[in-house]
Amino acid sequence: MSAVIEAVNLTHLYGEKTLFETAAIKNIDLAVENGEFLGIIGHTGSGKSTLIQHFNGLLKPTTGKILLDGKDIAESKESIRAARFKVGLCFQYPEYQLFEETVYKDIAFGPKNMGLDDDETDRRVRRAARFVGLSDSYLKKSPFDLSGGEKRRAAIAGVIAMEPEALILDEPAAGLDPRGRDMILSFIKEYRQETGRTVILVSHSMDDIAKLATKVLVMNKGEVAMIGTVDEIFSRSEELFKMGLNVPQVTKIFLGLKEKGVPVRTDIYTNEQGCRELLRVFGRSVKE
Amino acid sequence: MIRDITIGQYLPGKSALHKMDPRVKIIVTFAFIIVIFMCKNFWSLGLMVLFTALCTILAGVPMRMMLKSLRPVMVILVFTGILNIFYTSGGNKLLEFWKITVTDKGIYTAVFMIVRIVCLIAGSSLLTYTTTPTMLTDAIERILSPLKVFKIQVHTLAMMMTLALRFIPTLIEEIERIMNAQKARGADLESGGFIKRAKALIPILIPLFISAFRRAYELAFAMECRCYRGGEGRTRMKQMKVKATDIVASAVTAALLGAVIFLNIYFKPVIG
Numbered sequence: 001m002s003a004v005i006e007a008v009n010l011t012h013l014y015g016e017k018t019l020f021e022t023a024a025i026k027n028i029d030l031a032v033e034n035g036e037f038l039g040i041i042g043h044t045g046s047g048k049s050t051l052i053q054h055f056n057g058l059l060k061p062t063t064g065k066i067l068l069d070g071k072d073i074a075e076s077k078e079s080i081r082a083a084r085f086k087v088g089l090c091f092q093y094p095e096y097q098l099f100e101e102t103v104y105k106d107i108a109f110g111p112k113n114m115g116l117d118d119d120e121t122d123r124r125v126r127r128a129a130r131f132v133g134l135s136d137s138y139l140k141k142s143p144f145d146l147s148g149g150e151k152r153r154a155a156i157a158g159v160i161a162m163e164p165e166a167l168i169l170d171e172p173a174a175g176l177d178p179r180g181r182d183m184i185l186s187f188i189k190e191y192r193q194e195t196g197r198t199v200i201l202v203s204h205s206m207d208d209i210a211k212l213a214t215k216v217l218v219m220n221k222g223e224v225a226m227i228g229t230v231d232e233i234f235s236r237s238e239e240l241f242k243m244g245l246n247v248p249q250v251t252k253i254f255l256g257l258k259e260k261g262v263p264v265r266t267d268i269y270t271n272e273q274g275c276r277e278l279l280r281v282f283g284r285s286v287k288e
Numbered sequence: 289m290i291r292d293i294t295i296g297q298y299l300p301g302k303s304a305l306h307k308m309d310p311r312v313k314i315i316v317t318f319a320f321i322i323v324i325f326m327c328k329n330f331w332s333l334g335l336m337v338l339f340t341a342l343c344t345i346l347a348g349v350p351m352r353m354m355l356k357s358l359r360p361v362m363v364i365l366v367f368t369g370i371l372n373i374f375y376t377s378g379g380n381k382l383l384e385f386w387k388i389t390v391t392d393k394g395i396y397t398a399v400f401m402i403v404r405i406v407c408l409i410a411g412s413s414l415l416t417y418t419t420t421p422t423m424l425t426d427a428i429e430r431i432l433s434p435l436k437v438f439k440i441q442v443h444t445l446a447m448m449m450t451l452a453l454r455f456i457p458t459l460i461e462e463i464e465r466i467m468n469a470q471k472a473r474g475a476d477l478e479s480g481g482f483i484k485r486a487k488a489l490i491p492i493l494i495p496l497f498i499s500a501f502r503r504a505y506e507l508a509f510a511m512e513c514r515c516y517r518g519g520e521g522r523t524r525m526k527q528m529k530v531k532a533t534d535i536v537a538s539a540v541t542a543a544l545l546g547a548v549i550f551l552n553i554y555f556k557p558v559i560g
């Protein structure tokens with residue numbers, strides 16, 4: 001595997017040289033491998049959004065640099081522009097970016113900016129719409145006539161349609177009902193399985209991260225607090241609690257059971273694992 | 289970048305100037321401006337410069353910020369200086385070429401005018417540096433409230449002003465957000481000719497207007513839900529009280545007025 005995105009000693013100050021100067025992220029070193037599903041968690045204000053906006057060159061590092069496929073993105077104007085298409089960034093509440101007359105045109109905005117011809121654009125728009133579960137009848141509608149969840153999906157499709165090497169989603173499920181959340185998470189999963197591309201997901205839901213991520217990055221006060229696999233991270237529950245974070249709900253249940261003296265394992269991070277563990281422990285005792 | 293645009297450049301602080309009653313502050317600032325215009329020689333103007341400097345220090349406004357507020361009027365300052373140097377008649381000739389003569393009186397006048405404008409800007413900047421925009425509009429509303437007699441809707445005007453001020457930062461943030469989102473989809477806002485740039489604004493402006501209208505509706509609903517029905521019979525959450533500081537400030541300003549009049553009479557005037 002090779003790194004798609006690398007951050008080298010990255011620091012970003014907001015309001016540099018003013019009274020309001022704050023270091024949003026400090027000395028970040030990070031490598032995102034090709035094909036990886038990186039989950040980013042961290043308390044609000046820990047610098048997650050600031051970090052990911054460096055990956056496609058929207059924010060310029062105060063010090064340090066970002067490498068895409070080994071090349072510094074700040075090299076030239078062209079390389080920054082190329083980064084926009086290589087790394088598809090979908091902001092929190094992306095529905096406010098919709099502006100075209102039809103959903104189709106809006107999804108096509110990115111591919112058109114890339115200078116693709118009409119056939120290729122059409123193929124990408126339809127593919128992206130299919131990923132997010134918007135059928136052809138939606139494509140002709142005005143984006144402003146959609147429901148909140150549908151708008152969200154259309155907006156995400158607008159980023160997916162650029163077919164970026166790495167797709168970054170900043171809390172894509174925030175503020176949606178459970179059905180809407182599930183829908184979004186499941187198409188992210190499908191998207192990754194089908195394309196095999198890198199996905200970075202920022203989320204406040206430990207459950208979602210545990211379910212989807214192959215690697216987890218924990219941010220705390222602008223710094224990398226931990227990085228590792230789902231098991232490595234969520235086994236350190238004490239440290240996570242101290243940072244104002246949490247473990248998946250199912251892990252909490254098993255921690256509680258253990259405390260009550262039930263002989264269960266506590267390295268349980270998804271509902272499926274939990275189910276199996278319960279069967280293992282109680283299934284046997286029922287038999288006995 | 290876009291965030292650097294500040295309207296109502298309030299600098300948080302706890303100085304006596306910050307704590308003054310904004311009504312008194314506005315009136316005192318007006319008096320200050322009038323007094324500055326009354327100055328006729330360097331003695332009285334010097335006194336005002338000293339006073340402005342003292343107030344700046346008292347308010348804890350960094351010199352850098354003060355200079356920043358002068359930047360927009362730089363052109364006017366230079367212009368005033370040049371005009372006064374060349375177009376003042378009388379006095380001793382210092383320099384003469386072609387049709388232009390420079391006299392000592394011209395130079396004095398130029399310096400005098402520049403110092404006067406600097407003082408003026410610094411003084412009024414102090415008002416906005418030490419008072420939040422909402423406090424300012426609130427105070428303006430109260431100062432203008434006698435106009436109600438003439439059926440002028442002072443409260444409505446003030447409310448509109450307050451809301452507008454309140455939403456400037458919100459809109460700026462919104463523009464930044466939308467710009468970033470569209471840039472992430474490869475929108476090119478920086479290159480191309482006029483038409484191309486104007487077209488590039490569409491993806492920004494449409495979402496901006498939509499969200500601005502949505503906000504306006506929401507705010508109107510929220511206000512109605514709380515039974516807002518204009519200014520009649522409304523009481524205030526923040527009462528404004530004239531305190532000792534305000535009385536002292538008024539007294540100092542009155543004293544300045546007296547001193548300036550005295551200095552004007554006692555010393556020879558520089559300007560007509």
Ligand SMILES: Nc1ncnc2c1ncn2[C@@H]1O[C@H](COP(=O)(O)OP(=O)(O)OP(=O)(O)O)[C@@H](O)[C@H]1O
Binds near residue numbers: 043044046047048051
């Ligand atoms: N445009 C900005 N100007 C100044 N400061 C900012 C700006 N954006 C963020 N900050 C500050 O930088 C820090 C990190 O913010 P950031 O948005 O990256 O956090 P976050 O981890 O994404 O939080 P959340 O989970 O709430 O989205 C915060 O302290 C925030 O106040």
Ligand SMILES: [Mg+2]
Binds near residue numbers: 050
């Ligand atoms: Mg964020």
